[in-house]
Amino acid sequence: MDKVMSNKKMIALYVLPALALVLALIYVPIVLTGYYGLMKWDGIGAMEFVGLDNYSRLVQDSAFWQSAYHALLLALFSALSLIAYLAVALVLSGEIKGANLLRKIYLIPMLLSSVAIAQLWLKIYHPTNGVVNSLLASLGFEGTIEWLSDTRIVLIAIFIPIIWQYAGFYILIYYAALKNIPSSLVEAARIDGANPLQIALRVKLPLIASVSKVTVVLAIVGSLKYFDLIYVMTDGGPNGASEVMASYMYDQAFRSFDFGYGSAIGFFLLLICLVVTWLIRKLTAGEEIQYS
């Protein structure tokens, strides 16, 4: 066993192609981003080495910290939403008639591109003929809620479509994980007299713990570097009220022609992700469970 599964040549053969690709196409940009972050550079002319100037500016930049706070909030909400997605997946993977069809339907929005999702939600939030306000008006609610232009509510308003957008993604992963549990284990628990809720909590959940851990990391890191819908729907506005780190970075690098500072933000964002991931792994560290 040990000898076969420790074959260095085979390990290299299995790992190196992917590693080479990732090192070349992701790590080189990461290193270069770190390098540009030490420069004063408009992305066009000559670079000038400025050491940690960009980072000291970053530390004092309240607009950046506001965007970081928004991104962290998004990460928190995304992580919490996983509970709901897991619940849906548990129901769908149980003995329910029509689960197969329901599952497919639930995942449809996931197929839409961000462009489509943004347009849909812009229509939902439109102040005068949008879906939400029309509904409120028909319920007798007076006054117009300006979902995307009121700085007090824009953040929550924009979080909803972002979190919804990923519903399919996580339900799909949980569903596959749950379906992967050998039915003999579930059957054994049932014979022992466990009810469906007990089976879900005591048998199924522990068995997909490692998958769940992965989804938590994905949800949090994905939120911290989130960009798409914010860029299309509010552009970080009004006045930075829905800005997140990635949209702020884009603004600095591509619109303000401050590529050095933008790169510093990008690199800092990476560091935040690293720290947060490390924390998650520390907090959730435990035995790996295997089917037996």
Next chain:
Amino acid sequence: MFKKKPLTVAMTVALASALALTGCGSSNNNGNAAGETNTGGNAPAEGNAGGNAATAEKVTLKMMHLWPAGSSKQQNMIVNDIIAQYQEANPNVTIKQEILENEQYKNKLKVLSASNDLPDVGMTWAAGFLTPYVKGQLFAPLDDTLEGGLKDSFVSGTTEAYAVDGKTYALPLELNITPVYYNKAIFSKYNLEVPQTYADFQKVVETLQSNGVAPIALGNKDRWTGSLWYMYLADRLGGPETLKNAINRSGSFEDPSLVKAAEDVQALVNGSAFNKGFNGLSNDEGKSEFMNGKAAMYLMGTWELPNFTTNESVPQEFRDSVGFFKFPTIEGGKGNIDSWVGGPGVGLFVAENSKVKEEAKKFVKFFVEKWGEQSVTKAGVIPATKVDTSKVQLPQMYIDILNELGKASNITLFADVQMSPAVAQTHLNMIQALFGKEVSPADFAKNHEEALKQEAGK
């Protein structure tokens, strides 16, 4: 067994590269499909294309622009038309187009600049947008192409917007001013007259508002839209020089008239002059409030003229009911009614490190001349070159606008184009904050002043 896996990978790679070759081989030579349909039967090019000998070396020119056939059909057709003419006159030249929409175009220009790989010919905006590229020595000076009469064919002041330190780096294709469009039907329903003074204008706003009509359509998510309102108020209060001087640092942004203009903006917001939720709506969404007759006025560039004249997909009845007026003057203000906000839009640049720079310059010159002859009649785009209204068939609104353009006392370039990119971002964010009442007029001015100072200190 051992060979199985590498084989699979090798096959995948082989398959990929085989497909890659087919993909490459069939890549086309001349932009998108709509272009190909009309590159055929065009009139032979005129002499000034300088048809050099067919024996000349083969030259390929890369051109990047932002007029896709889907959304900018007419512009796209003219571009293809001009290219066809040029290629006919210069059989050794092939012009390859790359077309991206506005935002993606700007992003790609950025990436290409950082990699020093700009297309031979491309589009740029004036002043603040262009300056970093000139400072980075990526654009070639085009003064030699302006010699021999081309300079005089431009409306005065337009090429200057693309000049840095006395050299011109791009030739403009568009010239726009921004009138206030209004819905005549709504105005007559409430017995309203076109306002001559700002006091009249305020009364119009009040009347419309009290009758439940949104006075002004605005989509301020895009932010430059709200900037137009601020710029006009600043111009009418302080005259055209005050804002220009504040930006070029011979004056201050904390000038009383620039602060007062900000106060006036907030007074309009307080009086519910704009449609609901304007700060979260895009220009397209804001415009629709005007286009569907829910809002009475709309301040926007003359690029909208086709929608009010020739565009068949807009109901005839609505097109007929649209008029325009000049932004009213303010009592006691220094501005005059013939002073406009506007300026040249996109212009053509030639890359400094282009391997075919001379050919590119020749093409740009040819392009600008040909463009000027047909852009307004065929695409409704007012060119930066002079248009003789007596010689062309145009809808009345175009003629009126062109006449106004002829007697304009001043055109102040859009603030976000005038300013350097970083300051422009501050300006745009401040505009949105001002309209949202998130910032006081005094702080609005102060933030501008700080950003401008910081930029000047760099």
Next chain:
Amino acid sequence: MAQTLAAPGSAARAAGRPAGRVFGMALLYAVLGAIAVLQVFPLIWLLFFSLKDNQEVFNMSPFALPTDPKWENYAKVWTEGNISRYFFNSVWYTVAAVVLTVLLASLVTFALTRMNWKLKKPVLGLFMVGIMIPIHSTLIPLFQMFMKANLTDHPLSIILTYTAFNLPLTIMILLGFYQTLPREVEEAAVMDGCSVNRIFFQIILPMTASVIATTVIINMIYNWNEFVFVNTFISSDGLKTLTVGIQNFIGQYTTDWGAIGATLMISILPILIVFFILSNRIVEGMTAGSVKG
């Protein structure tokens, strides 16, 4: 399959349930049904959207039927621009990148979870960091690299980028599944003298069919809808993908939304079909899994 196997048992139990249980089930179905309706809405909305002009898009409630369906939006999309060429490109970039990604990721995950070597943890860490970089930070460095390698305006730049950027995510998803696979099977296989390749391709890979289907779906959707890399690395019209069809209708000052809706509708149909087919594989994978248990 799963349902049919489980159904008789559950039906028998349901018969014996008290009325409260039945009510609970009814409530559950009502909730599930309501969610289903909500999730189908976007597709219906998109269909309506694609049949409207700008006037209707902006002035009507998003779920209102178009008064006069603008089928010409589809005609416009089909005739203007090179849509069949874009379609072909989208398909083959997506397929190539998905196959490459899922295969490479499976190999890595297998080595990380089943084989014995020292550098497992740091290597896993290297892959995980790959999901943490914002896309826009990578554009300029990547473009310059591809330029040096003469790969700009070349399909490989797209396929390799898609693969590299989806590998970390795919590995992470696979990881959760591989960790739970029983070791007995491969121990037996090793006893029988199987090679690593045989264990991977003939034993482990079939056991992970359901998660492979899952990652294929995820990768496919990401690649199919991607446009930032395509715009940046590709300049020839003949090499672009369906997502440029959208750009074709975004103007300098105005945008043709109906045509964009039609483009979106045309581009969602193929992946909708593939998704429905692959989606069944997730359940079938489970059946394969139950054999092993």
